[in-house]
Amino acid sequence: MKPLQCHDAWEQRKVGELLIERNEQAPMNEEYPLMAFIANEGVAPKGERYDRSSLVTDTENKLYKRTEFGDFIYSSNNLETGSIGLNKYGKACISPVYSVFHPTGIADSNFLGRRLVRKDFINSMVKWRQGVIYGQWRIHESDFLKIDIPVPSVEEQRQIGTFLDYLDHLITLHQRKEYGLKTYENRSIHYGTF
Known part of the structure; x- marks a missing residue:
């Protein structure tokens, strides 16, 4: 992996300078299937727990928000429970309650x-x-877009993202390895091979 190189000073930017709202609404279809937005997972297929489509009477004409890979999704109602994140799935429709x-x-x-x-x-x-x-704080989208955050150049942002992806990959590999070793040890103890 190429070492991370920082070149420019980070600048304070408003979130509204970094993100533009995608307000495309359309009925779900084969190209844009209806998905759930789940805390810590992002856009994901609807499981039984999240499928409330039986509550919708007019599914053919119901409008959903369209989202593409790399979109940032935000719910103003549930920030503290994780209703904020990135679409790593791809083309989908999600509930219109999200921005x-x-x-x-x-x-x-x-x-x-x-x-x-x-x-x-x-x-x-x-x-x-x-x-x-319902016991949750609300932060309106217009206020969300006013918040300042420090960011580097877009090239440096890409390098940081790539580096963090690499670290995530290493962590996952080590967790799988650790899980495999524990499973092997448990089987060995159970079958008396130690």
């Missing part, structure tokens, strides 16, 4: 997807929260 954004020319979606879900960013949003809905 969907795509990166501008000065933003990399992978970098922003990681940066905007960090606890320090979520904590910085506290001053924008308003009211309580």
Whole structure:
């Protein structure tokens, strides 16, 4: 892996300079299937737990938000429970309660997807929260777009995202290896090979 090289100073940017709302609504279809947006997973096929399509009476004409790979998805109602993240799935339709954004020319979606879900960013949003809905704080999209965050150049954002993907991959490999060793040890103890 090529070493990460930082070249330019990071600049304070408003989220609204980095993301543009994608407000495309359309009925679900084969190209844009109806999906769920799940905390810590992002866009994913609807499981039984998340499938509420039986509650919709007019599925043929019901409008959903369209999202593409790399879009940033945000729910103003449930930030503290993780309703914020990146679409790593691809073309999909999701509930219209979400706001969907795509990166501008000065933003990399992978970098922003990681940066905007960090606890320090979520904590910085506290001053924008308003009211309580079912015990959850609400932060309107217009306020979300006003928040300042430090970002490097788009090239540096890409390098950071690639580096973090590489680290995630290594962690996953080590977790699988550890799981495999534990499974082997458990079988060996069970069958008396130790």
